Amino acid sequence: MTSRRKLIAGNWKMNASLAGNEDLLRGLIAGLNALKAEVGQEALPEILVCPPAPYWSQVGALLESSGIVQGAQDVSEHPKGAYTSELSVSMLQDFKLEHVILGHSECRRDQFQTDNLITRKVATVFQAGLIPVVCVGETQQEREQGQTQAVIKRQVLSALSLLPMDFDRVVMAYEPVWAIGTGLTATPPMAQEVHSLIRGLLASRTHHAHALRILYGGSMNASNAQTLLAQPDIDGGLIGSAALSSSDFLSIISAAVARNP
Ligand code: PGA
Numbered sequence: 001m002t003s004r005r006k007l008i009a010g011n012w013k014m015n016a017s018l019a020g021n022e023d024l025l026r027g028l029i030a031g032l033n034a035l036k037a038e039v040g041q042e043a044l045p046e047i048l049v050c051p052p053a054p055y056w057s058q059v060g061a062l063l064e065s066s067g068i069v070q071g072a073q074d075v076s077e078h079p080k081g082a083y084t085s086e087l088s089v090s091m092l093q094d095f096k097l098e099h100v101i102l103g104h105s106e107c108r109r110d111q112f113q114t115d116n117l118i119t120r121k122v123a124t125v126f127q128a129g130l131i132p133v134v135c136v137g138e139t140q141q142e143r144e145q146g147q148t149q150a151v152i153k154r155q156v157l158s159a160l161s162l163l164p165m166d167f168d169r170v171v172m173a174y175e176p177v178w179a180i181g182t183g184l185t186a187t188p189p190m191a192q193e194v195h196s197l198i199r200g201l202l203a204s205r206t207h208h209a210h211a212l213r214i215l216y217g218g219s220m221n222a223s224n225a226q227t228l229l230a231q232p233d234i235d236g237g238l239i240g241s242a243a244l245s246s247s248d249f250l251s252i253i254s255a256a257v258a259r260n261p
Pocket of ligand 1: 175219
């Protein structure tokens, strides 16, 4: 059996404000402290929030000594230069951010990010000593046409292709595109099947596959988190809408505590 510590990550997307962030994080930290008193620090999952970049400074200060860390929603493949609107890994490092979501389906769709670009971003982040959180997932049409396995295989193997063999620092996230923000969720067995496929693909590139976390994302919420997190290869969640309410996010965190031995 494995002892992977669960990871609950909130992807705030383009949702934030100075006042709203403060409310959300104060509620979250208070709830987390209460939970910690009840179950003990050891039983808590790791917790990550990914706010929009203009709030890194504010969120960093609010999270000080909370045990919650913040990460980025994307990063440039380039170290610096004439790339208007982009953010570099050194900027993330200035704000002590370690995790970077890459290949989110909204970036693939809205910014036309290709598998090749995502592969280069994953390599850039890894080489900088940071932790890529690599998102993969099939569309509704791809699932209906029976292409889920092929799409996941292509996306995962491409994303990992520039990493050295035996890498031990990556988080994967399976996010079926049809489940993101729609209220539809993959059933736990459906998600487990893809997570197990991803674990096998990781194992073809690294001996550390058993120790790496694979998150599920796509309408994970207080009522479905428990059963999803009970699956053997689901090691946490990448949460969108439910990460914007401290009570909803805390319920998912509690569900992750319950799964820890
Ligand atoms: P959702 O988003 O929880 O709102 O479906 C998940 C994600 O896009 O990471």
